[in-house]
Amino acid sequence: MSKVISVTNQKGGVGKTTTCVNLASYVAASGNRVLLIDMDPQGNACTSLGVEISKEQKSIYEVLLGDIDIKEAIYPSVLKRLDVIPSTVDLAGAEVDLVYVDNRENVLKEAIKTIKDSYDYIFIDCPPSLGLLTVNALTATDTIIIPIQCEYFALVGLGQLMNTVRLIKKHLNPDIEIEGVLLTMKDNRSNLVSQVAEEIRKYFGQKVYDTFIPRNIRLAESPSHGMPILLYDSKSKGALAYKSLCEEFLRKQ
Numbered sequence: 001m002s003k004v005i006s007v008t009n010q011k012g013g014v015g016k017t018t019t020c021v022n023l024a025s026y027v028a029a030s031g032n033r034v035l036l037i038d039m040d041p042q043g044n045a046c047t048s049l050g051v052e053i054s055k056e057q058k059s060i061y062e063v064l065l066g067d068i069d070i071k072e073a074i075y076p077s078v079l080k081r082l083d084v085i086p087s088t089v090d091l092a093g094a095e096v097d098l099v100y101v102d103n104r105e106n107v108l109k110e111a112i113k114t115i116k117d118s119y120d121y122i123f124i125d126c127p128p129s130l131g132l133l134t135v136n137a138l139t140a141t142d143t144i145i146i147p148i149q150c151e152y153f154a155l156v157g158l159g160q161l162m163n164t165v166r167l168i169k170k171h172l173n174p175d176i177e178i179e180g181v182l183l184t185m186k187d188n189r190s191n192l193v194s195q196v197a198e199e200i201r202k203y204f205g206q207k208v209y210d211t212f213i214p215r216n217i218r219l220a221e222s223p224s225h226g227m228p229i230l231l232y233d234s235k236s237k238g239a240l241a242y243k244s245l246c247e248e249f250l251r252k253q
Helices: 016-029 044-048 060-065 089-097 104-113 132-139 158-171 191-207 217-225 237-251
Strands: 003-007 034-038 082-085 121-125 143-149 177-186 208-214
Touching: 003 016, 016 034, 016 044, 016 082, 016 121, 016 143, 016 177, 016 217, 016 237, 034 044, 044 082, 044 217, 060 089, 060 104, 089 132, 104 132, 132 158, 143 158, 177 191, 177 237, 191 208, 208 237, 217 237
Parallel strands: 003 121, 003 143, 034 082, 034 121, 143 177, 177 208
Antiparallel strands: none
C-alpha cells in the first residue's frame, strides 16, 4: 500500500523543495517506486529533477481542474523509479478556479486514489502558503514532513501551520499525522542554532529527525543542473545528509 507524504511549511526558504526532491530521490534509489507531485506554482521541484516546464506539457493544474486524468500528467525524471507530476505558473490561479468546485478540498485526494497502488511512496511538494492548494495536499496526505530552518524566526508561524493541521485532522483527514520534523541549513558554529534546535525538540519531541541538513553549496547548485544531489555530487555534505535522512526515514516505516 502506498504512503502519501506532504513536505510543508508556509514559511519560504526553509529547504522544503530541496528536502522533497532529495528525500524522494534517495527513497527511489533505495529500490522504491516513487512519485513526486509538484504543488508549488514556482515549479522548482520538477525542474530540479530534469523535467522541463512547457506549454504543451500536462501538469497538476489540469488534473485539479478535472480536464485530464492524473495518469496523463506523469513524467519520468532523471532518476530511475522516480516519476514527477509537474507544476506550472498557471497553478497560482487554481485557488480561484477551485472556489466553486464541489468538494474542492478533496480534488487531489480523489485523483491520487487512481494511481496510489502504482507507487510505494508519493511525495507532495507544497507551496509556501496555507491556501487551498496546501489544504488539498494535506487532505490527500497520510503524514507530513516539516522542514524548519535553524534560525531565530524558525518557530514564527509554526503555530499557524500546526493549527491548520489540527483543523484538517478534525474536518477533512482524521488520519493525518506528523511523519517527522527536519532541521535544515544548520550551522554548528552558531550558539543560536543550538538553542533553536533545542526549542524545536521541546516542541516536537521524538518527531525531530536525528539527521540535520547543513548549509552546503553543492546542494544549492544541483537544481540549476536539473539533478538531485545524489546525481550531482553524491560525496558532498548535503548528499550524505540526505542519504542519512533517507535511511532514518525508511527505518521508521
